[in-house]
Amino acid sequence: MKILLITPLYSYTKTRWTPLGISYIASLLKTNGHQVRLFDRMLKSYQLGNKELVDQEMKKEILSYQPDIIGFSTISEVIYDTAECVSFIRGFFEGTIVAGGHHCTALPQISLNKMPGLDYVVVGEAEYSILSLAKGDSPHHTEGLVTRKSEKPNWTHPRIENLDDLPLPDYSIFDMDYYTEANKDTVRGIYLRTACILTSRGCPFNCRFCSESLNFGKGVRFHSADYVVENIERLVMDYKVEGLYFHDNNFLYSKNHVENICRKLIQKNLHRQIKWAIQGSSVFINEDILKTLSEAGCIKIELGIESINESSLVSMNKNSTISLNEKALSLCKKYDISTHAYFMTGFEDETITDLENTLTWIKKYRPDTFSLHPLKIYPGTALYADEGGGFFENNDWTEENIKSYFRQDKLSSISPEERHKWYYKKYKNFSTRYQRINLIKSNPLKSILRMAYKKLFPRAKN
Numbered sequence: 001m002k003i004l005l006i007t008p009l010y011s012y013t014k015t016r017w018t019p020l021g022i023s024y025i026a027s028l029l030k031t032n033g034h035q036v037r038l039f040d041r042m043l044k045s046y047q048l049g050n051k052e053l054v055d056q057e058m059k060k061e062i063l064s065y066q067p068d069i070i071g072f073s074t075i076s077e078v079i080y081d082t083a084e085c086v087s088f089i090r091g092f093f094e095g096t097i098v099a100g101g102h103h104c105t106a107l108p109q110i111s112l113n114k115m116p117g118l119d120y121v122v123v124g125e126a127e128y129s130i131l132s133l134a135k136g137d138s139p140h141h142t143e144g145l146v147t148r149k150s151e152k153p154n155w156t157h158p159r160i161e162n163l164d165d166l167p168l169p170d171y172s173i174f175d176m177d178y179y180t181e182a183n184k185d186t187v188r189g190i191y192l193r194t195a196c197i198l199t200s201r202g203c204p205f206n207c208r209f210c211s212e213s214l215n216f217g218k219g220v221r222f223h224s225a226d227y228v229v230e231n232i233e234r235l236v237m238d239y240k241v242e243g244l245y246f247h248d249n250n251f252l253y254s255k256n257h258v259e260n261i262c263r264k265l266i267q268k269n270l271h272r273q274i275k276w277a278i279q280g281s282s283v284f285i286n287e288d289i290l291k292t293l294s295e296a297g298c299i300k301i302e303l304g305i306e307s308i309n310e311s312s313l314v315s316m317n318k319n320s321t322i323s324l325n326e327k328a329l330s331l332c333k334k335y336d337i338s339t340h341a342y343f344m345t346g347f348e349d350e351t352i353t354d355l356e357n358t359l360t361w362i363k364k365y366r367p368d369t370f371s372l373h374p375l376k377i378y379p380g381t382a383l384y385a386d387e388g389g390g391f392f393e394n395n396d397w398t399e400e401n402i403k404s405y406f407r408q409d410k411l412s413s414i415s416p417e418e419r420h421k422w423y424y425k426k427y428k429n430f431s432t433r434y435q436r437i438n439l440i441k442s443n444p445l446k447s448i449l450r451m452a453y454k455k456l457f458p459r460a461k462n
Contacts, residue, residue, distance in 0.1 A: 001134045002035045004067035005173070006085065009041035009054060010078040014185040016178065018196045020247060021101075021126070021215070022073055023169035028127045031167045034134050037065055038173040041081065055088060062093055071122075071130060074101035074111075076211070076378050076392070077406055080399040083115050090117035098133065098145075100126040105214045106380025107392055108146040114397050121146045124158050124215055125201075127166060159216075163201065163223045168231050171195070171239070180239050184451060187277040187300055188340045189369040189438050191447040192243030195235045199228045199261065203249035205281070205319045208386075209344075211378040212249050220253050225260035229268060236273060244276040252284035262296035271297035277340075278302065282320045282328035290335040300368075301332055302340040308361045309354060312347040317382070329365050338442060341367035345419075346375035350412035352422055359430060368438050372427065376406055387411065 005022050026036040039061050044054045062070070070089065074082050086097055100122030104111045108121045122129045122144055129144035139145050144158040160166065179195070186194040200223065202216040235241050252258060265271045277300035278293075285301070293301075305325045307313055313320065325341075332339045343358060362370055377384050379392050387410055395401050409416065440448065 001068040002037075002065060003029055003069045003071060003130070003134060004037050004039060004062065004065055005071045005073070006039045006058070007041055007073050008075060008078045008081045008085075009045050009051060010075075010081070014183060015188075016181065016183060016186050016194070017245065017247070018171070018174050018179050019073060020169060020196055020198050023171055023173065024166055025071070025127050025130055026173045027167045027170035028131055029134060030170060032131060032135070036170075036173060037061070037067075040175065041085075043175060043178060055085075058085070059088075059092065062089065067095060069096045069098065069130075069134060071126075072097070072099040072101075074099050074103040076103045076106075077376070077402065079103050079392075080397050080402045083397045084399075086115045086117040096120070096133070098122060098130070100129075100215075102211050102214050103379065106211065106378070106384075109148075110393055112146065112148050119147075124217065125160055126215075127160065128158060159221075160201075161221065163221055164227045168227070168234065169198075171235070176239050180241055182242075182450065184439060184443075186245050187243050187275070188302070188371075189338070189435065189442050190243070190275070190277075190299065191443050191451055192275060193239075193241050194243035194245055195239055195241045196245045196247055197228070197231060197235070198247045199223050199251065200248045200253070200257065204253055205250070205317075206382070207318055208316045208382040209375060209377070211381050214380045220250070222254060222257050225257075225264045228261050229264040229270070232265070232270060232274070233268065236270065242274060244274055246276060246278040248279060250281050250284070251278035252280040252289060255284075255289060258289060259292055262292050262298075265296045271295065275299045279304070282324040285328040285331055287331060287335075290331055290337060294335045294337055298337060300338045300340060301328075302342065303328060303367075305341045305367075306344045307347055308358055309347070312350075315348060326365055329367055333366075338368035341370040343370060343372045344375045345372055346409050346412050348411040350414060352414060352418060355414075355422055356426070359426065362434075368442065369435060370431075372431075374409070375411065377410065 005026065007019055007022065022038060029036050039058050041054055044057055045051065048054055048057060070093065072082050072085065082099060089097065096119050097117060098120040099111060099118055104121045105123045108123050111121050112118055120139055123146055124144050126144065129142055132142040133139065133145065139147055180193050182191055182193040184191045200220055202218065202220040203213045204220055232244065274297055276298055278298060279302045282303055303325065306316065306318055308322055310322055329339055345355065377388050379388065391405050
């Protein structure tokens with residue numbers, strides 16, 4: 001069969017993270033004799049400039065390729081784009097349309113009701129559900145495939161216990177010239193030609209705001225070090241990458257997993273060829289693990305610090321403390337591993353003073369880079385159950401409604417006007433200056449000159 005996979009159109013970001021889940025689906029389908037293409041709406045928007053041109057290009061692709069199945073990957077913040085696409089495509093396409101991803105996993109039947117052009121929704125890990133659909137298996141007996149007649153007990157989340165059973169992810173479906181183009185945002189603050197990789201699925205924690213593990217379920221499963229390093233070798237050979245970004249929710253969870261991968265990287269001499277960054281929790285950071293990471297080429301750890309208020313961490317069931325975060329930053333400096341600190345704003349009863357204290361904390365503990373994101377309430381999370389107000393169940397999934405919902409600050413004590421004023425008066429200039437200083441410190445002169453040249457001549461290759 002012919003399968004066309006489609007990613008949602010969302011605001012352009014300089015962080016060039018490939019949607020890795022799709023690459024595993026494509027690889028499994030191709031290994032079983034099916035044809036697969038990707039229509040990347042976000043990238044097409046960047047290239048073409050507006051949604052109408054993207055839609056027409058998508059229609060042209062569908063009419064030319066004539067797929068049997070169209071599969072959408074969904075996220076809550078831009079579910080309106082998937083809804084609009086499904087309605088648009090149904091005007092000229094009679095084949096099967098299916099959607100999966102975080103949003104559909106959280107709200108399977110509601111997704112079918114809100115998007116009547118859909119035939120099915122996939123919940124959980126989608127690889128084998130999509131493969132069964134492509135093979136012509138009965139949808140009503142396919143694990144993870146939800147129909148309009150499915151009852152709730154049948155909404156099971158398939159789990160691939162041995163991740164190495166999956167073929168290596170297929171990066172060829174992406175525009176890898178774009179996704180690996182040297183930039184300073186994929187590995188934050190460090191200018192590298194970077195590819196993205198995944199070595200595990202799941203997270204051991206249950207933060208109330210997090211939807212990242214909805215598809216993967218509870219617990220953590222791992223690829224073997226051999227599988228991971230084979231994938232890395234292929235990326236280095238095929239795409240000449242200088243850096244890697246590990247997308248694992250918590251790369252540091254298993255000490256054995258980390259040590260096995262690091263040992264293999266050193267054995268293959270890859271630690272001298274690539275630099276890499278991970279996401280990790282302060283809970284798992286200690287001198288032994290940092291020494292291992294440093295020796296194997298890890299140059300950056302991203303930490304979900306979220307808040308410098310202990311009460312906020314407790315309220316969000318965050319399995320870390322302020323003292324652990326401070327210790328982790330100090331230890332990383334000792335082993336010359338740079339850090340990125342993620343912060344959230346919008347916690348319950350938050351005030352402008354809390355925001356000011358966050359900047360003071362950053363100045364004191366000096367993460368190399370940092371970002372401040374609004375707390376968002378995603379369906380499928382514990383926070384949505386308590387504070388979401390049934391928004392997605394009770395409202396139309398229009399662009400206006402969805403954007404308005406995610407702009408809302410439901411918990412803090414700061415008015416939109418106060419927040420806007422603080423952002424432009426205190427945060428924006430401080431953040432820009434801080435990141436620029438780090439950029440100069442963290443990159444060799446050659447890279448800084450390449451960045452400057454690209455900024456002056458954005459279409460030039462370097």
